[in-house]
Amino acid sequence: MREAMAVTGYIASSEVPNIRKASYVDVRPERDVSDVVARVKGSDVEDVRQGSTEGGLTLVQLVLRTGASVETVQRTTVDVAGMRAFHDPVLNRVRQEATAKQIMV
């Protein structure tokens, strides 16, 4: 057993077969969250663990190569220009940080 970094979340089911060939994949931290994603280079993915599929989204755990980088990409809409999103846990459901996490493999 060893430690590794992994990104866990949801991607379009059609992208699953080509994850490692893709220039990058955007992983949603939650099924219903699209305004923030973890962006991973396909070549940085060492292993893909595939979970359940529902509504065109598949739950995946991407185990990353040592030294891989993960970008957190946040999208903001025009109507809130000049304001920054903040997380009020009473108002918003808990959602996973769009980052790589340490796992045991």
Add this chain to the structure above:
Amino acid sequence: MRILLVQPPLTPAGPVEPPIGLAALGAWLLARGHSPRILDLELFQRLQRVQDWTACEQEFERTIADFGPQVVGVTSMYSNSLHAARLISRAKAANKNIVTLAGGSHFGALPRQSLARHAELDFVIQGEGESATSQLLDELEGNGEWSAVPSLAWRRGDDIAINPPSKLIDLAELPDPWTTVDQGLLDLTAYLATTGARPGRRVAYLEAGRGCPFECSFCATAPFWHRRYRVKSVERIIGEMRRLHRAGYERIVLVHDLLTVNRRFVRELCEALLDSKLPVEWMANSRTDISLDGILPLLKASGCWKLFFGVESASSRVQEQINKRLDPNAAFSTVANLSSHGLTATCSFVIGFPDETADEIGLSIRAGARLKLLGAETVQFHRLRIWPPAPLSEAGLPRSFDRTALEIEFPYVDVPPQDMAEIAGSPDFFGGYFSTWTAAGDAAQIAQVEMFAHHTVALAPMTIYALLALRPRQFLPAFYTAIARLGPLVRAGLDWDAGRLMRNWRAIAPYLNAIAESVGLSDTEFRLVAALFDYEDERVRFTAVDETQGDKDSPRQFVSAIDIPEAIRRIQREDALGEDLLRPTAILFRKNADDGFSSFAGPLPRPN
């Protein structure tokens, strides 16, 4: 033998989950050649859409006439054991040759008193029921050697005999409880019809195992299972989950007193669930001192959405006193860690332990508010209830009848006067409805704290946190003064599913205001608390907009007198709330297409 297994009514409203205890027992008896039938009067009553005990009794009698059982076995908790006893009497009245049997958390914990109180009750089984029940049925068919049946309490002449406990079964021997569905003992579609939940949120319970090795003094469940940790196999649990998912359930509560105590098992379960590609979510019980570091991403990937933690108290002294011995700070790091992995938590506190002070209760409420802001989905407050065989039930503590404790749990909205009198007159048999003395307040006051803390932490955690952080010693006395001045909170006036937020907010907000005005805050402190209150008032009104106006008031923009994002960060880190937070901030709430909400903050627009 033909045995009718009966679940009396349990709750006045809400979804009814398939009875996993009776399902396990039914499957066990089926596998041994007996003919069980399950009558779930909780389900019957909900499907009838009317609370009617007389109708339940009539259904029970119809079933006896139709099925002709040789044995009637009734399970019960303390809240519905009066009804269980009445069913036992009805069974004997219908046919005096019917053998009556009781088990479950009340009669099973107090077998001698149960037999002494109820002349029509023939046998009681203590603790785990499967093996003892099948052995009893064997003896009923055979030689009637009652002394040969482990865990059995029975009448020997004028005496009551209690046999030594049975050896705990290997859970691998338990047949699949859902064979009872195949055999027509349970109809899962009928249970699903009571959920009222939207697709994706339909919850069923699944017994993952039994037993907790810890020795908390207030806990009746751990000694019930002899404190031995047992768990079903991973394959078995996933098989049962698959069955429930096929029936229409998408969220599974894995019932086990402390599933995560075996980290290797949890890892194997998650790995197998991920590989199974089963689209279900699940939750289970854990402890804040059990490290899940390194496997939280796996929990998330396997569909875990939440863990339950009995935090009990934020006081180290109380933790020692109740033999739980958790580091109160571990709850914060655990919930924060879960949140960062997209997992949430239910955190449960108990208030009113013997000798617990008002300051210690305040510490727990403050911790609960902080946990809510760290990402706990629900923070519960329960006043102490002492049920046998919890070690505390044998401590001889002075106690007095706690009427509202009974009213909370009774299976009907109103407690009939004769039931109230019977329970109030039986402190030894209904001990959990008798409160022990506490230094923090009398039973009625602690009941008020329970309600107020539960709802205020849910709706206004920042305000209540600030009041407790700024004036910890004055908080509870100020609340008691507010109750005296405004009148008590009325349980029936609150929505306990938190579905009607404005109703709850209107009930609790006057007490928050009264406390803020009477705890001796400085002008700056008062402005801080008032600004947090105003923000939380806006948030409640925004999220409750459907309830109040019938349309979508989104987006909602307003000016807060305080830097809310920074205030949240400080509460999460337990940093001081100072005057520097009083910076007017523009806030925007927006309802998202997926039913969630977004929140934004920024500087005020410059005047033209």
